[in-house]
Amino acid sequence: MKSIILKSKSGKRFKQGHPWIFSNELEKPDERPDPGDIVALRQRDGTFLAFGFYHPHSLIAFRALTGNEQEPDQQFFSELLDQSIQLRNRIYPDSNARRLVHSESDGLPGLIVDQFDNVLSIQVNSAGMESNIELILNLLSEKLSPAVIVMRNDSSLRKLEGLPQYTGIWNSGNADEQEVRALITEYDINYEVDVIHGQKTGFFIDQRENRYAFRRFIEQGARVLDAFCNDGGFALNAVVAGAAHVDAVDISESALARAEKNAGINQLSDKIQFNKADVMKWLPGLKPEQLYDVVNVDPPAFASNRKSIPVARKAYRKLHGSAMQVLKSGGILSTACCSHHISEEDFLDSIQQAAVRNGRQCQMLFRGGPAADHPVLLAMPESGYLKFHVFRVI
Secondary structure, rough: OOOEEOOOOOOHHHHOOOOEEEHHHHHOOOOOOOOOEEEEEEOOOOOOEEEEEEEEOEEEEEEEEEOOOOOOOOEEEEEEHHHHHHHHHHOOOOOOOEEEHHHHHHOOOEEEEEEOOOOEEEEOOHHHHHHHHHHHHHHHHHHHOOEEEEEEEEOOOOHHHHOOOOEEEEOOOOOHHHHOOOEEEEEEEEEEEEEOOOOOOOOOOOHHHHHHHHHHOOOOOOEEEEEEEOOOOHHHHHHHHHEEEEEEEEHHHHHHHHHHHHHHOOOOHEEEEEEEEEEEEHHHHHHOOOOOOEEEEEEOOOOOHHHHHHHHHHHHHHHHHHHOOEEEEEEEEEEEEEEOEEEEHHHHHHHHHHHHHHOOOOOEEEEOOOOOOOOOOOOHHHHOOOOEEEEEOO
């Protein structure tokens, strides 16, 4: 077992429970391990700190697996998977759509496992997990007996670890040409998930609780705008809650097609108008015949790294200002941010600044985050990426 050495006076966050060590916190090893190797992290005096995945060319050079001195083996990974699955069985025992493994938050760095009915959707974002993926997949097969395992390894995060991007079906020869669809139920709404072509791992199950909470802010007969509607989750929940009409807008034709399909499955098509448009360009010029009672905005991440934070702040401020301009006084604005680079403070400031510029005041009615099957590791703020807020705008 190769070892790497932590520089003196380094690793402050790690010693407080954060699972990462950055490359500038390590001594240059005499014999550099290969990307994805499991190594022992030690102090200069040889004191053992942790076992974890090493990457010589990544900014995140070490991802901790365990602080125990027993080297991780098949039993180690099997027990971690059992713990993760048992937690989801406790949280969502009757659901057929769950995140079973949430990467570092479950002690399995770089591994995401989502369940859509009898289909597993897997995403691997670390070289260490890539090196052990066959073991992981075989363990998941034994424990869950899925009909299909889809590899959604198209995340840009894989580039940072020197890993190729692809999608496909595990153990299938013509993976890219196949389709995998699963029918899931979220509370009383059904969705058809396109596991291979849908966004992220196929469906944004992290918004599950927020979509349900959104219902309480919909009055009977309300006019609703769902911007960046994706698969139609918020639009469908609005109609179920009593909305008379919903405008659902997205720039993606494939997303709109999925949303329309989901509306049809739930027999809600007559109350939803789907529109293809770039929301950031379309919304500022919108002059609706009637202002909306409720506006929901759920954009993609505007900040993919720290350098993009200033531009992202402006984009959120512009978006929230445009949303307020088409919203009735006393209307409801719900909004989400899925980038961990944007703090909750910055996100709320973008809403407040938009309100000031439009002569409005915002009353926060609800604060949400990722669903309970996406646990947030308290020592790792990055794991609490999703922010969701509902306001009354007066």
